[in-house]
Amino acid sequence: MSHDHSHDKAHDEGPPSEYEIMSRAMQELLVAKGVISAEQIRSRMEKFEQDFPYRGARVIAHAWADAAFKQRLLEDGKAACSEFGLDLEADRLIAVENTPQVHNVIVCTLCSCYPRALLGMPPTWYKSENYRRRVVREPRAVLKEFGTEIPDNVTVRVHDSNADMRYVVVPMRPKGTEGWSEQELAEIITRDTLVGVTLSKA
Amino acid sequence: MSEHTKQPHDMGGEAGGPIDTVDHGMKFWERQANALRNTLSRSKIVRLDEMRRAAEDLGARYYELEYFERTTHALRTVLLEKGYFTETELAAKMAEVRKRYDDA
Amino acid sequence: MTTPSAYTDAPTRRFSVGDRVVVKVSFPPGHRRTPHYIRGKRGVIERVCGAFPNPEELAYGFSGEPKRVLYRVRFKQLEVWPDYAGPDADWLELEIYEHWLEQA
Numbered sequence: 001m002s003h004d005h006s007h008d009k010a011h012d013e014g015p016p017s018e019y020e021i022m023s024r025a026m027q028e029l030l031v032a033k034g035v036i037s038a039e040q041i042r043s044r045m046e047k048f049e050q051d052f053p054y055r056g057a058r059v060i061a062h063a064w065a066d067a068a069f070k071q072r073l074l075e076d077g078k079a080a081c082s083e084f085g086l087d088l089e090a091d092r093l094i095a096v097e098n099t100p101q102v103h104n105v106i107v108c109t110l111c112s113c114y115p116r117a118l119l120g121m122p123p124t125w126y127k128s129e130n131y132r133r134r135v136v137r138e139p140r141a142v143l144k145e146f147g148t149e150i151p152d153n154v155t156v157r158v159h160d161s162n163a164d165m166r167y168v169v170v171p172m173r174p175k176g177t178e179g180w181s182e183q184e185l186a187e188i189i190t191r192d193t194l195v196g197v198t199l200s201k202a
Numbered sequence: 203m204s205e206h207t208k209q210p211h212d213m214g215g216e217a218g219g220p221i222d223t224v225d226h227g228m229k230f231w232e233r234q235a236n237a238l239r240n241t242l243s244r245s246k247i248v249r250l251d252e253m254r255r256a257a258e259d260l261g262a263r264y265y266e267l268e269y270f271e272r273t274t275h276a277l278r279t280v281l282l283e284k285g286y287f288t289e290t291e292l293a294a295k296m297a298e299v300r301k302r303y304d305d306a
Numbered sequence: 307m308t309t310p311s312a313y314t315d316a317p318t319r320r321f322s323v324g325d326r327v328v329v330k331v332s333f334p335p336g337h338r339r340t341p342h343y344i345r346g347k348r349g350v351i352e353r354v355c356g357a358f359p360n361p362e363e364l365a366y367g368f369s370g371e372p373k374r375v376l377y378r379v380r381f382k383q384l385e386v387w388p389d390y391a392g393p394d395a396d397w398l399e400l401e402i403y404e405h406w407l408e409q410a
Contacts, residue, residue, distance in 0.1 A: 008227040016231065016303050019271040022278060023235040025295040029287045036241050044237035089244070092355075094378075109214030109341055111254055112269070121236065123225035127269045133218035136343065140392050145221050155395040158383075160214060163339045163376055163401035164358050197223075207333040208342045215343035215387065255337040255365035283367075 008049075053120030055086050056168060056194045061185035063095075064173040070097075077168065081118065088117040094159075097170040098196075102155045105143065105196030106167045107135045115166035119191060126195065136160055146197040169193065171200040210264035211257065232270040239277055252280045319375045319404065325351045326410040327379060329402060337365035340406045344398075348410045349381035352399060360403070375404040 012020070030036045059081055063070035073080040077093025093115055096104040108114065109132045114122040125131050135142045139156050143149070150156055159167045171193040177185060192198040228236070242248045256276035260267065267275060282289060321327060331346040339361050354377055359370025383396040390396070 008233070012229045012231055016300075017271070019267075019274045020229075020231040020235075021296050021299050021303070022292075023231060023238060023270075023274045025292060025299045026274075026278060026281060026287075027234070027238050028299065029291060029295050030238075030242075030281075033286070035247065035286060036238075036245070040241045041234065041237045044240050045233055048233065048236065048240075090250075107214075109343075110211055110339065111257070121228060121233075124227070124269075125221055125223050125225060128221060129213060129265070130218035130221045133213045133216040134221070136214045136398055137387050138391060139396070142221060146223050152393045155397065156392065157397045157399060160341065160398065160400045162341060163355075163361065163403065165355055165376075165378070165401055207335055212342050214341045249364050249367075251337065251361045251364035251370075252367065258337060 048116070048120055052117055053191070055081075055117075056115075056119045056191065057186040057189035058182070059084055059086065059118065060168075060170055060189050060194065061182040063170055064177075064185055065182050070170065073170065086118070088115070091115045091117045091166040092164060093118060093168060094165050095168050095170050096157065096159060098172045098199075100154070100172070102157055103150045103196065104157045104159060104167075104169045105135060105139055106159050106161060106169065107132060108161045109133075109136055110160075110162050113161040113166060115168055118166075118168055119194060123191070123195075143197060146192070148198050169196040174200050174202040176202040209258055209261060228270075235270055235274055235277075239273060242277070247286075248277065248280045248284070252283075253277060256280050319354060319357075321351050321354075321375075321377060321404070321407065321409075323351050323353060327351060327377075327402075327407045328410040329379075330406050330408060332406075337362055340402060341400070343386065344381070344400055344402070345406075347381055347386050349379040349385070352378040352380040355401060376401050377404065377407065378402075379407070 027041060031038050059073070062084060063073050069080065072083070073095045074097055077095045078088050078091065081088050081093060098104055112122055112127040114126060131142065136158050139158050140150060161167050171189070174188070177188070188202060189200065190198065193200045239253070243250050253273065253276045256279035257272045260272060260275065264272065278292070281287065326348065327350070328348045329340065329345050354375065357373035357375050360374045361370065364370040378399055379402045381398045382394070383390040383392060383398050384394055386398050
């Protein structure tokens with residue numbers, strides 16, 4: 001599975017910011033008052049680091065390998081993931097499929113809604129103001145900044161996850177992967193292809 | 203069409219500059235802040251909608267803060283509204299936390 | 307492109323897949339999940355997402371009941387941005403609550 005954690009910091013350097021102190025203080029007050037436990041925080045951190053980021057590739061690999069599962073995924077993303085053994089928690093998932101005629105790309109212009117229980121935390125570029133401003137209006141130019149060029153005879157569909165649904169792109173399975181196991185397929189499925197800013201390659 | 207009520211967060215379609223396409227990941231405190239927010243929303247202590255609203259209410263200050271600063275600010279607003287702690291309690295705890303960092 | 311089946315069942319709803327709709331032009335203050343850029347634009351119902359508590363009320367601590375029907379609406383990019391610099395066939399799709407939609 002291609003997911004690079006090398007940019008996540010294990011320990012923060014330098015003095016803490018006002019907001020870091022604020023967050024820590026709120027957490028400690030709530031734990032002291034018995035509203036939450038330190039164990040809950042630790043457990044969620046672990047889920048976000050060790051579980052969620054690896055799920056998307058496995059689901060898409062399974063969809064590539066099993067056409068009937070792919071169809072169920074496209075019809076009801078959450079139910080299909082549940083069938084696959086993954087509880088997406090609060091995420092109501094819509095999977096959108098790339099085809100030779102259509103390319104999909106996802107954004108949340110109003111904040112940063114993202115299928116966290118399927119993909120983990122969104123990348124910094126997804127939350128950035130320039131992505132949120134521009135991708136709904138000039139998606140092809142934005143995709144070029146990611147090194148992705150979509151020909152004019154392919155429709156670009158931009159999905160703004162502005163309300164209660166969450167989205168994942170089902171990329172096209174690259175040529176040259178015939179006969180690969182799901183594990184081998186999962187290894188070439190990157191997070192960026194599941195948001196739609198890059199194309200899958202073998 | 204009236205523009206006067208558009209808040210900074212409602213930015214779809216605005217002109218923007220180049221995108222930093224590198225994922226810079228998250229600092230430790232940001233991951234912990236995310237876990238805090240997530241724990242609270244899963245327990246239904248706060249609602250995501252309330253936190254979004256509190257972040258949006260930053261108005262002109264929206265762009266002064268980074269993403270996790272905004273979400274922390276929003277969480278503070280909502281928890282104060284709901285009476286989980288007072289401003290005095292929070293200030294005191296923040297001073298204590300700050301001192302711990304300074305002494306370390 | 308296949309028309310997706312209804313994502314979850316909505317109790318009573320005004321619109322069905324394929325209906326032509328227009329997003330209301332209105333600028334109420336407070337938390338809304340209908341971006342400014344889509345207000346007044348015409349599109350087609352792409353799917354019925356289901357019925358959810360109204361986020362505009364949840365944001366302020368209300369129950370958000372009775373639930374409101376949420377639709378995914380497909381817009382042509384050229385309809386949304388008259389100066390859109392891409393092919394006619396490009397689309398922009400958003401989720402719009404029923405109370406923000408009118409028949410086109």
